Amino acid sequence: MTHPPGPVWSDLVGQEPVVEILQAAVASSSGEGRSMTHAWLFTGPPGSGRSNAARAFAAALQCDVGGCGHCQSCTTARAGSHPDITLINTAGLSIGVDTARDQVRRAALRPAVGRWQIMIVEDADRLTDQAANALLKAIEEPSAHAIWMLCAPALEDVVITIRSRCRPVLLRTPPTADIARLLIERDGIEPDLAEATAAASQGHIGRARGLARDPEARQRRRNILALPLELRTVGDCVAAAQTVVEAATAHASGRADDSEADELSDLRQTWGVEERGRRPAGYAGALSALEKDQTRRRKRLSLDSIDGVLLDLLSLCRDVAASQCGARTDFVNADAIETIADLSRRWTPESTIRTIDAIVNCREALAANAAPLLALERMMLELRP
The missing domain is CATH 3.40.50.300 (P-loop containing nucleotide triphosphate hydrolases)
Known part of the structure; x- marks a missing residue:
């Protein structure tokens, strides 16, 4: 409530x-x-x-x-x-x-x-x-x-x-306790779930709310955090990269489909275009410009989704490094304790740092307009133990 x-x-x-x-x-x-x-x-x-x-x-x-x-x-x-x-x-x-x-x-x-x-x-x-x-x-x-x-x-x-x-x-990054309190008091989220999603959001209020409200989003995040445990062969790495790209594309389509249909309808109405009628002069150019804008928006939404995956993996590596060093700090992913413990045994502190570098390099490559699938495949290969 x-x-x-x-x-x-x-x-x-x-x-x-x-x-x-x-x-x-x-x-x-x-x-x-x-x-x-x-x-x-x-x-x-x-x-x-x-x-x-x-x-x-x-x-x-x-x-x-x-x-x-x-x-x-x-x-x-x-x-x-x-x-x-x-x-x-x-x-x-x-x-x-x-x-x-x-x-x-x-x-x-x-x-x-x-x-x-x-x-x-x-x-x-x-x-x-x-x-x-x-x-x-x-x-x-x-x-x-x-x-x-x-x-x-x-x-x-x-x-x-x-x-x-x-x-x-x-503005500063909001404290986890303040985000959890907002979720409890304003959105009526159960306290344990509010605290877990507030920590997982890493200070992102909108993401915390989305995770708290959507069980499917929480499951997708658990699947992301489990990825490093599944990377044993080159084939595993290629498949994992493909899965991330396909999920990002589906996410972008899900968010864009309705708005794009409305935009096309508005454009047709503005130009007086009928389904089987003649197209007024200039309509083709306006339609082409709209389609280019929609393609750019889908690309941005897809890249934002991929970046969310990379940030989740970075937070996981941070928790693994903290565990390996015996740091007295709260885990970002307190709901993935078993995964953190398993990776802490599989990885050395040095390989954890190399993994962090690989993820950071992937983010930089995507920001420089690298092909997402190729950038992710390279990163996944470096995530193998």
Whole structure:
């Protein structure tokens, strides 16, 4: 049983210093101080809640009492339907110049119902150079009612001309105990499961919630952690790599299929295309652009899924190394004690480090656009005892 929503800040787990900064800015926006500015850059590790912080801040700025969580402004902001809060996210691998220009034009409009026209750019590190240049002018010379909120993993991931004009807000990795408490109090998760999934998430709030709610996700993760025990021959390594790629592809398709069908339907409606009718001039180009965007999005979703597998394997290696060294620390994968103990006997401390290096090298290769299957096959071969 979930609990009713509290103040908008309640979703920012373990971010008390950030909440203080943002609350001061909200107060300043009403004339009580000088903490408010027109451009913000939220940074922090994956899962720390960069986008959540921006959304909470946006809701509080539109709320008459600074983010009560119950009024129409707060509820519509949380639902993503507030007319004066625009969320700009990455459908493909990057945010292009056309999207940026559309949002710059929107930012110049007066608010419809709120006090501000707020633009939240998720994954600002994925802005193309042209898109960044399009935003720069709007951030340099904003309209009186416009506020830009950019989100990225680190300051260095955003071009210097933009980040130098934004006020930085650094989020930390939320403590495991705080994530577990959120799962228990807000989502009604049983305490033991909440603690286990909070630890397994490695500070990623969304992933912790997903694991806690989905038994199939927890089983997939157990299968991933068991992979190193199954790698005995070259054939085993090739098969394991193929399994990871196929699972990632299926995951991407599952998330993209419905949205792609809706996008195609919207495109046809916009162009007045009938099932058996003639295609208007220009429709073929628009369809081709849509299909390219959808292909890029599927690739990104697939790579994100593979990266999740690699992070799980890294956390397993960390636990094995801790066990081998006799470190007095909690395991990330406390629900895989037998696997950790078995690998601690099979591997030497030196081979554990080599395994970590192999996984890190695979992540770097994928980031450099290596073929996923080949990168994973090479990594699996190095994971064999």
